[in-house]
Amino acid sequence: MTAVQSFDVAILGAGLAGRLSAWLLVRAGARVVLVERGGPDGSGSAAHVAAAMLAPLAESAIAERRIVDLGIASVDLWRTWLHELPEPVFFQEDGTLVVWHARDRSELSLFTGRMRAVAPPELVQQRLRTLDGKGLAEVEPELAGRFAQGLLLQGEGQLDNRGAMRALLSCAIAEGLQCVWEAGEVDAGSLPAMGINASVVLDCRGLGARSAWNGPEDGTGRALPGLRGLRGEVVRVHAPDVKLHRPVRLLHPRYPIYIAPKPNDLYVIGATELESEDESPMSVRSALELLSAAHSLHPAFGEARVLELNVQRRPTRPDHLPAIRVDQSARIVRVNGLYRHGWLIAPAVTEAACHVVRALLDDDPAAHAVPASLRWPGMIQAVRETAPGLPGVLAESGTGMLH
Numbered sequence: 001m002t003a004v005q006s007f008d009v010a011i012l013g014a015g016l017a018g019r020l021s022a023w024l025l026v027r028a029g030a031r032v033v034l035v036e037r038g039g040p041d042g043s044g045s046a047a048h049v050a051a052a053m054l055a056p057l058a059e060s061a062i063a064e065r066r067i068v069d070l071g072i073a074s075v076d077l078w079r080t081w082l083h084e085l086p087e088p089v090f091f092q093e094d095g096t097l098v099v100w101h102a103r104d105r106s107e108l109s110l111f112t113g114r115m116r117a118v119a120p121p122e123l124v125q126q127r128l129r130t131l132d133g134k135g136l137a138e139v140e141p142e143l144a145g146r147f148a149q150g151l152l153l154q155g156e157g158q159l160d161n162r163g164a165m166r167a168l169l170s171c172a173i174a175e176g177l178q179c180v181w182e183a184g185e186v187d188a189g190s191l192p193a194m195g196i197n198a199s200v201v202l203d204c205r206g207l208g209a210r211s212a213w214n215g216p217e218d219g220t221g222r223a224l225p226g227l228r229g230l231r232g233e234v235v236r237v238h239a240p241d242v243k244l245h246r247p248v249r250l251l252h253p254r255y256p257i258y259i260a261p262k263p264n265d266l267y268v269i270g271a272t273e274l275e276s277e278d279e280s281p282m283s284v285r286s287a288l289e290l291l292s293a294a295h296s297l298h299p300a301f302g303e304a305r306v307l308e309l310n311v312q313r314r315p316t317r318p319d320h321l322p323a324i325r326v327d328q329s330a331r332i333v334r335v336n337g338l339y340r341h342g343w344l345i346a347p348a349v350t351e352a353a354c355h356v357v358r359a360l361l362d363d364d365p366a367a368h369a370v371p372a373s374l375r376w377p378g379m380i381q382a383v384r385e386t387a388p389g390l391p392g393v394l395a396e397s398g399t400g401m402l403h
């Protein structure tokens with residue numbers, strides 16, 4: 001881009017939050033440019049490697065109530081939005097099956113105890129079904145005789161992440177989105193030199209936005225990191241001899257894995273979660289653990305072909321919750337902290353972020369206090385950044401005005 005071009009919104013990062021926001025904003029009539037360090041295939045994003053399971057009840061065993069609520073709202077949005085895309089995207093709501101080997105039975109009470117403590121009781125009552133061996137065989141015939149019992153978390157879903165990313169992008173481009181690919185490591189301050197003049201910047205760079213996210217003070221006045229990467233490894237295999245119909249989670253004290261069946265006999269087996277910023281390829285240990293656990297679930301995985309061994313880092317805030325930071329005077333909105341739940345919660349989070357962007361475009365003096373913030377109190381935070389791209393100072397959180 002040589003001559004200066006003006007846009008309503010410049011979105012940084014074409015991963016999950018970036019593509020979803022681009023699609024929402026162009027549909028609302030905004031002139032939008034999407035600026036990405038990599039290419040259109042999204043292969044540098046966490047979104048690209050994810051299993052894209054949409055499992056609010058299963059996640060309640062390890063997450064907070066806020067994630068469950070955002071997840072339930074978001075699955076409703078996915079159901080509607082995916083129908084509005086011109087290309088079909090695989091989307092399934094046939095539940096999650098949870099199984100365990102007899103020796104790991106103690107994991108069950110931990111899993112259900114945590115789920116009951118966190119999830120709304122009516123959700124547990126509606127969705128949780130205990131299966132005996134016969135019930136399990138009806139739900140997943142290929143696991144018949146392999147497990148004595150299981151849990152079916154009814155209504156939980158999954159989608160094809162790569163298909164969704166492609167469809168969102170091509171639909172947004174058809175509606176007028178402009179894109180800058182291979183832009184290198186950009187931040188809000190890089191845009192003028194690229195010939196981009198934007199009324200509002202929406203930062204969706206995931207972990208690439210780390211320098212813009214400060215955390216709480218450490219007691220000596222020093223800001224702790226506000227964003228860190230949690231390494232996750234997944235294997236993609238082609239397994240035409242395995243016929244699973246829905247994501248299966250294996251409760252295990254050391255290797256709690258999931259297997260998500262995708263179209264065309266593809267299976268995503270994941271995922272490790274390591275407190276590490278390491279981006280290097282998958283370790284032998286992780287590959288052995290993931291593949292052995294899959295083989296222990298269904299021996300036909302022994303003949304599967306390994307297509308990809310993927311590593312990415314999940315963008316994670318100290319409280320493991322998502323946040324939207326709004327600097328009203330700099331006109332920057334930053335979305336981050338989608339952690340391991342991005343596909344589950346991104347619709348509700350990006351919808352709220354796009355409300356804020358539209359309020360800024362409308363010069364609403366309380367842009368960060370739009371109704372979306374009332375729905376998800378505390379998620380939208382007002383900040384004042386010292387300079388574009390530098391860590392913000394939390395001015396106020398939730399509702400209220402910036403002065």
Ligand SMILES: Cc1cc2nc3c(=O)[nH]c(=O)nc-3n(C[C@H](O)[C@H](O)[C@H](O)COP(=O)(O)OP(=O)(O)OC[C@H]3O[C@@H](n4cnc5c(N)ncnc54)[C@H](O)[C@@H]3O)c2cc1C
Pocket residue numbers: 012013014015016017018035036037038042044045046047048049050051052053054183184185186187204205206207208209231232233234270271311312313314315335336337338339340341342343344345
């Ligand atoms: C192994 C694994 C499994 C997962 N499984 C699931 C799951 O089953 N269900 C679920 O809900 N979630 C899952 N997730 C989580 C989900 O993928 C993430 O939460 C989500 O992708 C984060 O979205 P994001 O848009 O913030 O970041 P990303 O998707 O990472 O996108 C960020 C984009 O910004 C670009 N970028 C970064 N820095 C710059 C820069 N300086 N300039 C320009 N562009 C930049 C990157 O190239 C990238 O395209 C999983 C994640 C991992 C790693």
